[in-house]
Amino acid sequence: MHTNIKKKFPLWSIQLQLMLLLVGSANAQSNSGILNLVPWPQEVRTKNQGRLYVDENFTIQLQNQVMSPRIKLATTKFLRRLAGRTGIFIDNGFAQLATTLPNAQMEINYDRQGRLELFEDESYTLEINSQKIRLEASTDIGIVRGIETLLQLLHREEDRFYFPSHQIEDAPRFPWRGLMIDVSRHFYPVQVLKRNLDAMAAFKMNVFHWHLTDDQGFRVDIHSRPKFRELASDGQYYTQEQIREVVAYASDLGIRVVPEIDIPGHATSWLVAYPEMASKDTIYTLERFAGIFDPTLNPIKPITYEILKDVIDELVPLFPDKYFHIGGDENEGKHWNENKEIQRFMKKNNIKDNHEMQAYFNLKVLKMLQNHNKIMMGWDEIMVPSLPKDVVIHSWRGIENMEKAAQSGYKTILSKGYYIDLMHSMQKHYQNDPMGDKHSVLSEEEKKNILGGEATMWSELVTPQTIDSRIWPRTAAIAERLWSAKEIDDYLNMRHRLEPNNQYLEELGITHIRNRDVILRNVTAYQDITSLITLSKVCEPLKAYTRNKGGIEYKSFSPFARFVDACNVDAIDAIGFNTAAKAYSKSKKDTDKQKLLQYLQLWQENNLRMQQLEVTNMLKPLLPLSANLAKTALLLQKQLQNNTISNKEKKDLQQLLQTLKMAVDDIELACLPGLEMLANQLKTN
């Protein structure tokens, strides 16, 4: 239908005050000429100044003869969100067929029901003028995508709401735009998954990769092998009916669901249930720590494949998607090395190392999947020449591996650089393109093997209470990277467009904003949390693997209810302060100075407020941090105001900065670079 969509960079360019941008004024949509669309569509044409106002008579008409369940649900949800966001009592709560409702404000038309498969058409055309909204697509999945664009276009004009006149043609750059959720390290109830599926759809993502098993738990009930449920899940597993429920829910949103069973490593939970599959004869218990562990399936025992077959035979009917993920990462083969029978087998069969042993194992699994007409996928490590070329290599170790896979003719998707559990900045993820930089080694033909990417929500340090704040808003930036044109890469611009849409995730039940306060109330035992909120705006959780060193600081059932769990990446005041400090260092402008002084004043006052709280267990480690920040702020304030500071004070300052550099209670002070920058410019009296 839209075979020839031109990629066109939006004409506007912006210079935005970062503070305004990040703090966000009231519904930014009403205050700027920028369309707050994320991901940015392939083509946006502004037609005129026409506005289609929304009132209680707003109606949706479907021009098809029948309404697919997907459209029924999508239009109903759209009407509820529109009513909820505006407060308008829309009288007609459901879309209607053209025969029953002529002359609606919004008309929808599509050719056929979409199929949940790779390369399915997700394109749509959205045309708005002051009288009519027309949304057209080849498939009803395209309609689902277009509806999200429309909702993002909702503008406010004082107390009225309207859709601005525009013509949008859109289609994704990559066909595979996924989010992986690891439900093994922590388990997430169905509702948590559903609300995150809604949020994925809001940013046009189309693959939910469900990491179902790992060392810490086997999370799906296998009827023929009940011990997985009984012994290897702590009672936290999905029934098959729940799996079907989630898959159906995703399907309505045009999201494919790819299951993963991670084998032959990362398999402790399998061996807790069925130790007869083990490579080592020992007693297995569910892993409570994080890391890479030794328990490994035994690749030479028939029982291993019998149980695997039972698992796959039961899982396959639950997941209609063509792809099936077998994990395959981080098998260090220690227990294989220790097992004499495996060693004998390898020698006898001329298998020269563990990697080849794993390839042997994978081919057996591949056979099972092929019997079910499934295509196998796995992490980097599974790639060996003997694999058929339709296998998808899921790259987590680096873009070089990915390029190697693409050159070898494999389909591949990227997750390296999209590890949202590592608490890196949104900017870092946004600037990570699956096609690499401009100097790609790949031919045009090879590039076609790159299908897209997946954000990976590994869950060692994440609970149902905090998972939304770890996924959002950063995953929306990844969603844009995978949908929009490569040239759409202005981070600040995207951040600005994203902010209101990030806020409105709340209407889908996403808890990333509300649960910060829930945690802080608990931290203070229900005292006034204002001072902790202010402190949280300059604190970020430790990044990469520096939180939970060695994987043994936390057990899977440890509390994730402390200050660090209320903090998030891209701490807003830290960004504001660091940016102002940088600008001031360069230009010494008074506006920047005034901004800096405001922060420095804020942190001193905040400390006074915080020190008035009754000390609780979880509050205690934060008090010195706040106090030291306040002392630092006082000295820098003095310097900025008087342009002078004594030697003694300078020494104190250096000492304070050293102290602030040390992680406290698993957080780092994210405004430290700004503080240091200012301190380094000090003149000594």
Place this chain on the structure above:
Amino acid sequence: MHTNIKKKFPLWSIQLQLMLLLVGSANAQSNSGILNLVPWPQEVRTKNQGRLYVDENFTIQLQNQVMSPRIKLATTKFLRRLAGRTGIFIDNGFAQLATTLPNAQMEINYDRQGRLELFEDESYTLEINSQKIRLEASTDIGIVRGIETLLQLLHREEDRFYFPSHQIEDAPRFPWRGLMIDVSRHFYPVQVLKRNLDAMAAFKMNVFHWHLTDDQGFRVDIHSRPKFRELASDGQYYTQEQIREVVAYASDLGIRVVPEIDIPGHATSWLVAYPEMASKDTIYTLERFAGIFDPTLNPIKPITYEILKDVIDELVPLFPDKYFHIGGDENEGKHWNENKEIQRFMKKNNIKDNHEMQAYFNLKVLKMLQNHNKIMMGWDEIMVPSLPKDVVIHSWRGIENMEKAAQSGYKTILSKGYYIDLMHSMQKHYQNDPMGDKHSVLSEEEKKNILGGEATMWSELVTPQTIDSRIWPRTAAIAERLWSAKEIDDYLNMRHRLEPNNQYLEELGITHIRNRDVILRNVTAYQDITSLITLSKVCEPLKAYTRNKGGIEYKSFSPFARFVDACNVDAIDAIGFNTAAKAYSKSKKDTDKQKLLQYLQLWQENNLRMQQLEVTNMLKPLLPLSANLAKTALLLQKQLQNNTISNKEKKDLQQLLQTLKMAVDDIELACLPGLEMLANQLKTN
């Protein structure tokens, strides 16, 4: 086991500053000598000053030979909540059998697994000294109850936590302590029900009454009659698997689940699916409004009973509970009157009125239930002499009906006075005793027929986003009324004990606190919500049926996302102000005057802040309210400070009060009584 528990009123008596009480200081538990137990146990003995401190080595040992699934789950949840609330990294995440873990801090012992049936033993004994916690009960349900008491006993001593030395013997006053949730007017996903079941268990409630069908929707999938799902649910229904999931979840908490199908009235949804059951030949569509409607099952057609039998045959296996609720309320019989065949049938069979016609219908349904060995229950209206005496009469119309039922030998439970949807004060519900006042007409024998009561969450004006705030904390007061001794009736004392436990409902996922801010953010389009929070503390939703007049202001899909939906009963600043105004009127004390002046100042400043917001659709109606409150506050402030006011000002004040009396946007100004009280005392200059 505990056959002779003495009822003993706690020895302490309190005089509490209402402000301190309601605003709540940090973890009240740490600041007062009162044990924050709700419901208050039958007997509490303070032994000594011993404290059992909680640290990472805290362990639970079960003295039984095996651990029931209920105990496994209850102890695991307890450990998670204890760790989460304290931030302590408890090393042993699960209770152990005595054989594997001697010398634990906490020992649990029970005689047998509890059965989910009326009059099952829920008693427990909890004994705490500085070395050991001992929790004993006849059944594991008693243990579940006792664990909640223990968690409520958690005290904080600066940054440490401990359980204080006490001996508690406890058992419920009434065996039926329920919460009804109407899932027809609005549908609630499984997770919403689960978290509310957890909250029920936190206050020792033991019956979840599931109102599954009504005019607005038929919410359970009946496989043999798929049109209920297809035509009468808007796609919002529970699968049978989900029903089982909720029933199992409740069972783990020691909560019975009683299903209700409301027939023969309140049955529009039935007739949308199967119009052949109707008393009138017309086209039926799902009801979108609220009220009493005419569509009624046809009591003389065989097909009616065929379909009813199919529904009951499928529901019965899902609900193991002995009781089955058939509704039966508000059948006005209009369509029966209009139906000539029904009229002929009545004449022929000597059925003299619609009430007798309904009795005929009920007896047929009764027969079906008896075939399944179920006991029927229904609302007041079902009571006729022909019913067997084990039927339970659910009284919603008044205590007189209930007494009549009890005198007639029927078992009965009370809901009149527990209609939490009507937004009456917690105090009103708390003081509503199923046994009535002291002058009960019932004999001791008749009193035994009163089994307890149920809070009823009718859901015309309640969504998944707001339901928690409508149920909690008021339902906890009803829970105490039904569990604790009749003499435990000091409202302020209960309110004080409840506050921290109400707050800690957040750890069960209850959204009553967090979602206020979510709604206010939406109302302001993500501007600063501070001023709206302050305003919400003196505003309450309209009470009884004054919101949604005639049932037609709202449709079931209208937005419930406005300011009124963020407001709640017992608005905290209104109570504080009204109380101070009353006290000041009597005694003219300066402390009360200062308190009043603080509020008056607050509302003026708040108005300035609020008028700075960009005006949104949902904000607009609140601005005059805030402005008028501020003007009123200014005049009263002047009067209080100067003890004088001009005639013109007095006239203005009267006019302002008249204006403030009028409902705005479905809210009422709850501090109005205090304002009026002060105004009435004005001297004119």
